[in-house]
Amino acid sequence: MTEIKVDHVLDSKGMACPMPVVKTRKEIDQLEPGKVLLVEATDPGSKADLKAWSERGGHQYLGVVEEDDVIKHYIRKASTDEANEETTHENKVDNEQLKQKLTAENVTLVDVREPAEYAFGHIPSAVSIPFGELEARLNEIKKDQAVYVVCRTGNRSDLAAQLLTEKGFENVYNVVPGMSTWDGDIDRSE
């Protein structure tokens, strides 16, 4: 797998249980909600435990990659905004409608999740532009095509859809809920 962009790296190599989880807990406190932490570990026990711990804390356990003897855990800090189901952007499609659009027409699909979320599973035709980088990368999106915006739950994509509309894109749809319930084709970056 190519290097996945993260916001912070925690080195827990050589540490035995319980330290990888204890350190992760401390480290994640320092991060802003929604940011991605990479925990590097060598303790095989960390595999089940960091995942279980993350899920209980409401954090998103994105996935794990084993390289040489290092176990790399990718965790995204819980973000309370995403529990909010209200979206304000008017044009919305659900996952099923998106599937039809993807087969029927030439559309642009933008995945605004963090690079690590994208890396561990995305819709094959989706381009990755994390929400935080969207404003700076508008020129990568074609103006003459319909633009569908997807994230995990429909929240970040709602903000992204609003931003795109504000910046002059006319045909912008928010995909709700998005990847959390996506059952169509998935690609992984490897």
Add this chain to the structure above:
Amino acid sequence: MSIQTMNVKEVAKKALNKEQLFILDVRNEDDFNDWKIEGEQFSYVNTPYFDLIDGIDPIKDQLPTDQDILVVCAKGGSSEFVGEMLVEEGYENVYSLEGGMKAWSEHLEPIKVADLTDGGELYQFVRLGKGCLSYMIISGDEAATIDAVRMTDVFVDFAKEKGANITHALDTHLHADHISGGRRLAEETGATYWLPPKDATEVQFEYKPLNDEDVIQVGSSNIDVHALYSPGHTIGSTSFIVDDQYLLSGDILFVNSIGRPDLAGKAEDWVGDLRETLYSRYKEVSSDLYVLPAHFMTNDELNNDGSVGEKLGTLYEKNHGLNVEDENEFRSMVTENLPPQPNSHQEIRETNMGKISPDHDRQREMEIGPNRCAIQ
């Protein structure tokens, strides 16, 4: 007060003596549900250590204040971490299991099961954490092991203490649930390693083929170890009749259950052999033989002294697996709805064949979990 440690030998004693013990197991739920320290009078609370990082409040009302608390984890680090929190909260008599479940899985408790002809002795090595049973016959200055497990030091040291050298290492079959110590014992002590040839078609090392009716003599008192071909758990499975009195049944027949034929993926092919062994071959030997199996499933099978064994005649009366008259019913019992296969069983088989050589840590990992070799 500070945290104390308890070692696996002390815990084993408590299990064998059916003492009470309160265990706080701080591994994750899957691991706990898969496999834990068993004791008739043991009580348990399972809460993963990662739920207790911010304090022990979630479990406070479940912990006894008038009893020892043994905190258990995978390797001993997290149990110490949680145990220290308990001590800080004012709990007394808090113990952390030294080495955790890894150490528990490796602990062997030697129990003498018989005096043999002319001063010979037969020992059973009970591996409580895994349900494995190994054996050692000692006669004069010679010893033979049967189904010795990976912790070969224990056998070498035990023989040395008894003034004997291990001259034969026998395996009843190619094991799928744990790593055999037979080959390493042979390398370390110069003993002859015996394996049933039908189980050894793919092995990558030298061994001596063990054929039906072979007789191996151990030591000055010439204790007879008589091979009895008894296939069904594997195609080569061989039992031993020791000193005309003891039937070492391997993984074919246990005290409360029988062997499963599917661990090499050949349930359909081997079910007939299993039936033949249990319902014909074993019937031809004396029902006074005392059966000593290679496994037990639950602590209910332990006798008062902690050993495992029963007279063959009694098993023919009480063991359900020996009392299924209808062949079709028997067939479906041993080929359908089987318990899950042991963890890493394929890798363990390949290790025992000498095809792969995982390091010590990996071998430990592979053996984590219960043995699951039986059908009740």
